[in-house]
Every structure is written in C-alpha cells, then in structure tokens.
Amino acid sequence: AQSVSQHNHHVILSEAASLELGCNYSYGGTVNLFWYVQYPGQHLQLLLKYFSGDPLVKGIKGFEAEFIKSKFSFNLRKPSVQWSDTAEYFCAVRGNEKLTFGTGTRLTIIP
Amino acid sequence: DAGITQSPRHKVTETGTPVTLRCHQTENHRYMYWYRQDPGHGLRLIHYSYGVKDTDKGEVSDGYSVSRSKTEDFLLTLESATSSQTSVYFCAITERGGNYGYTFGSGTRLTVV
Numbered sequence: 459a460q461s462v463s464q465h466n467h468h469v470i471l472s473e474a475a476s477l478e479l480g481c482n483y484s485y486g487g488t489v490n491l492f493w494y495v496q497y498p499g500q501h502l503q504l505l506l507k508y509f510s511g512d513p514l515v516k517g518i519k520g521f522e523a524e525f526i527k528s529k530f531s532f533n534l535r536k537p538s539v540q541w542s543d544t545a546e547y548f549c550a551v552r553g554n555e556k557l558t559f560g561t562g563t564r565l566t567i568i569p
Numbered sequence: 570d571a572g573i574t575q576s577p578r579h580k581v582t583e584t585g586t587p588v589t590l591r592c593h594q595t596e597n598h599r600y601m602y603w604y605r606q607d608p609g610h611g612l613r614l615i616h617y618s619y620g621v622k623d624t625d626k627g628e629v630s631d632g633y634s635v636s637r638s639k640t641e642d643f644l645l646t647l648e649s650a651t652s653s654q655t656s657v658y659f660c661a662i663t664e665r666g667g668n669y670g671y672t673f674g675s676g677t678r679l680t681v682v
Contacts, residue, residue, distance in 0.1 A: 494673075500675075501675045501676050555600060555663075557663075559613070561613040565672060
C-alpha cells in the first residue's frame with residue numbers, strides 16, 4: 459500500500475521568503491505524484507503533478523516541485539511567497555488508481 | 570469545479586439516523602471517490618468506484634456504504650450516523666491512464682449531533 463509523509467505541519471513565513479515543503483512517499487510501483495492546495499473554506503485545487511519525464515515540474519502560481527526517485531521525495535518550492543499563498547498544501551501519490559494524501563501542511567504568510 | 574457537484578453542501582443530523590450524500594459528475598469519468606477530511610489526518614479514502622456497480626473499500630470504510638447505479642452518480646450512505654463521522658466529505662473523479670489528474674467537488678460539511 460502507498461503512503462505519504464508531510465513532515466511540516468505548520469509553516470509560518472514572511473512575504474517574499476522562499477518556501478520548501480517536504481513530501482516523502484512510499485510505493486513500490488510507478489508513481490504519479492501530486493500537490494494540491496486548499497484555500498480556506500474551499501475545495502482542493504491541483505497545483506502540479508508528476509507522471510514521467512523531467513523531474514522538475516512547474517505548476518500554477520509560481521510553484522514547482524522536484525521528484526527525486528532515490529530519496530522518494532517530491533518537495534514543493536516557491537522562490538518568493540505572497541500573502542495569498544496562505545492555505546493548506548497536500549502531497550498525494552497515486553497507485554492502483556487510488557490517490558493517497560499526506561496529512562497536509564498549513565502555510566501562513568505574514569504580510 | 571465544473572463537471573462535479575456534491576449535495577447537500579451542509580447537513581446537520583442526529584446520531585443514529587441514516588444519511589446519504591450525493592456526488593454527480595458530467596464528465597463521464599470512470600473513476601469516482603469519496604474522501605473525508607479531518608484536521609491532522611488530511612484526506613482519507615472511504616470508498617471508490619471504478620465503474621457502474623463496481624466499488625471497493627478505502628482505508629476508512631467502516632460505517633459507510635456506497636452505490637453507483639449509473640456513471641454520473643456516486644452515493645455515500647452512513648447507515649447510522651455517529652459523532653465520529655462529523656467531517657467534511659469530498660468527492661473526486663478521474664479517468665484511467667494517461668496524464669489525468671483528479672477533480673474534486675466543493676465538499677459536504679456533515680455534523681452529527
């Protein structure tokens with residue numbers, strides 16, 4: 459069975475700071491990896507996804523993630539965060555047509 | 570998101586009563602999922618469907634049943650609601666294979682009192 463670990467439960471940053479959120483997964487087969495964002499009171503929206511090819515994936519709103527197979531990691535990055543990035547971020551792995559989520563990281567950006 | 574709707578959006582029910590949540594899609598996607606979201610747990614899979622009348626359990630299926638009699642509708646039923654089932658429930662859809670992501674509904678906030 460697959461699993462996902464997000465080690466940062468709550469991250470607080472000032473505007474313009476750089477962001478990196480950790481994600482490690484466990485799955486024995488070919489992985490598809492995702493990052494979703496959930497703004498307060500809203501549903502999940504896809505930030506980016508990795509299926510194959512270039513391990514550096516660029517998503518919406520200036521986010522990117524790097525798939526490192528040897529480390530079973532798929533960390534999310536953004537060079538300069540904005541107050542509007544305040545949200546909860548979920549890493550997920552797909553295996554056997556099931557999507558498994560990490561417990562999420564709450565990101566708070568201080569103006 | 571366009572193409573997937575959940576109903577109701579909010580519901581308060583009493584312990585021991587049956588509750589049915591509906592997920593409706595217009596995308597003709599084969600796969601449909603029910604998740605619950607709770608603080609500190611992220612989203613956990615309850616049940617999923619890989620076709621009409623084809624369903625399977627997820628990691629937190631106890632106390633829940635599902636039905637899918639047609640492609641567009643996936644129903645989640647709490648046979649006898651308990652306070653531990655107070656949660657936000659999300660439906661998701663996807664198509665198999667290819668570079669498909671998952672699309673989520675807007676959620677149903679269920680409170681069991």
